[in-house]
Amino acid sequence: MIASHLSFRKATGKDWEVVSALEKAVGSRLYKPILEESEVQEYLRRSSVYLLLFDGQIIGTISYRRKGKDQVEIDGLTVHPRHQGLGHASAAMAWLMEKIKHYRK
Numbered sequence: 001m002i003a004s005h006l007s008f009r010k011a012t013g014k015d016w017e018v019v020s021a022l023e024k025a026v027g028s029r030l031y032k033p034i035l036e037e038s039e040v041q042e043y044l045r046r047s048s049v050y051l052l053l054f055d056g057q058i059i060g061t062i063s064y065r066r067k068g069k070d071q072v073e074i075d076g077l078t079v080h081p082r083h084q085g086l087g088h089a090s091a092a093m094a095w096l097m098e099k100i101k102h103y104r105k
Contacts (some may be wrong), residue, residue: 006091011049011061016040018058019049026078051062052092059083062092070104 011019018042023033034040043049043063052060060083065078074096079088 004089006088006095007056008050008092008095009053009054011051012045013041013044015049015051016044018051019044019061020102022058022061022078022080025080043076049076050096052079052088054083054088060088060092062096064096066098070089072100074100 015069016037019034020037024035025032027035035044046064047063049061049063052062053059060079061076062073062074062078064072064074067073075095077089077092079092
């Protein structure tokens, strides 16, 4: 499976431009991307955002936010169109579910 080369890095405020570029790449009539620096910075503050890296290249994001002391909400998943259909989103979701498994369902 191609997604086995996937790794993750916590995004910081310095990553806002790459997050914005990924949002733009996946935006559509059904999905309004967050593009402005202030919007992206708010997203990065509000949520725990992780960059998806495939062989060291940033190809997407996955995020969650706390909804109380023992609950979380998955609030984002993007994979650049060139990397879609290769199992990256499924691998990212499996990784995140393992990371947040101690929270109440």
